[in-house]
Amino acid sequence: MLGIEVPLIALWMTALSNMQQPLTAPPPPAITLATARDVVDRMTIGVFVNGRGPFPFAIDTGSDRSVIARSLADQLALPAGRRATMHAMAGVGDIATVRIDRLGIAGREVADVDAPVLADTHLGAQGLLGIDGLSDQRIEMDFVSNTMTIVPSTVVEQREPGTIVVTARRRFGQLILADAEIDGQKVYVIVDSGAQVSIGNAALRRRLRSSQASVVQARTVLTDVAGRDLSAEYGTLSQVRIGGVRIDNMPIVYADVHPFRMFGIRRQPALMLGMDILRSFRRVSVDFGNKRVRFLLAGRR
Numbered sequence: 001m002l003g004i005e006v007p008l009i010a011l012w013m014t015a016l017s018n019m020q021q022p023l024t025a026p027p028p029p030a031i032t033l034a035t036a037r038d039v040v041d042r043m044t045i046g047v048f049v050n051g052r053g054p055f056p057f058a059i060d061t062g063s064d065r066s067v068i069a070r071s072l073a074d075q076l077a078l079p080a081g082r083r084a085t086m087h088a089m090a091g092v093g094d095i096a097t098v099r100i101d102r103l104g105i106a107g108r109e110v111a112d113v114d115a116p117v118l119a120d121t122h123l124g125a126q127g128l129l130g131i132d133g134l135s136d137q138r139i140e141m142d143f144v145s146n147t148m149t150i151v152p153s154t155v156v157e158q159r160e161p162g163t164i165v166v167t168a169r170r171r172f173g174q175l176i177l178a179d180a181e182i183d184g185q186k187v188y189v190i191v192d193s194g195a196q197v198s199i200g201n202a203a204l205r206r207r208l209r210s211s212q213a214s215v216v217q218a219r220t221v222l223t224d225v226a227g228r229d230l231s232a233e234y235g236t237l238s239q240v241r242i243g244g245v246r247i248d249n250m251p252i253v254y255a256d257v258h259p260f261r262m263f264g265i266r267r268q269p270a271l272m273l274g275m276d277i278l279r280s281f282r283r284v285s286v287d288f289g290n291k292r293v294r295f296l297l298a299g300r301r
Helices: 070-075 202-208 258-262
Strands: 003-010 031-034 043-049 052-059 067-069 084-088 091-095 097-105 108-118 127-129 137-142 147-152 163-171 174-177 180-182 188-191 214-224 229-242 245-254 270-273 281-287 292-297
Touching: 031 043, 043 127, 067 070, 070 108, 084 108, 084 258, 091 108, 202 245, 202 270, 214 245
Parallel strands: 003 214, 052 127, 067 108, 188 270
Antiparallel strands: 031 147, 043 052, 043 097, 067 127, 084 091, 097 108, 137 147, 137 281, 163 174, 163 292, 174 188, 180 229, 214 229, 229 245, 281 292
16 A cells, blocks of 8 residues: 655643643633634644743644643743653653743633643644643634634533534543444544544454445554654545534544553544544534533534
């Protein structure tokens, strides 16, 4: 099979050990922010670091911690923080952090953050905005108006006609969708706005190997945030159902990446829904407080 390279795709990470839990300021009412795109087509918003900025950070619903690029940390002369253990796509490793007194997003602030520092080459933005401080919030990503809205989960969402709601469960701060299947096979789904493309695990590949639901087209290479490469296979899924959502001819990369092991779903068929698929919807809402994900199909108003 042909070999192709997929750079800057494996941007999921979590730093769990030796990290102080951030303190969140009381959330203001709903805020809608204009977004831009980074070099790998992810949504970015302006983030303030210790009152300076704004700097473009990619929105990463697959990361439990916010991350900063080495060049920006040096530019702001941020002091060193405590070492942490980083769980990235290719595995576990030790990582340096810097101390951020205040991480601000349009009036919301997360205090006392030890932010992992990563090389600009593999980050693709000046930082990643993770879900720290958003445990009781809802993030609404509108791919038509190119905006993101942050609103407390206690605020009732005005559901538009055509919106499909999928209930999730929580594990290590992440939302995992269990009501999904491919060719009659149950599959777990993680919404990961920090990934360039969607990734299926080895268990899913094995389960569908003899099925016409999956066609493998080429070999590929994934590069994680630490610059480590993983071999993978690129292909398509004929049809995926997530709740009431149906996705036809979905592109997918198969790789047994570390997050599946971290979430305890390595042995069950699972996939991460990346930006290539999320952008096919008009709007995607990730509600961490109520453990729900809402999809508004494209073409709806």
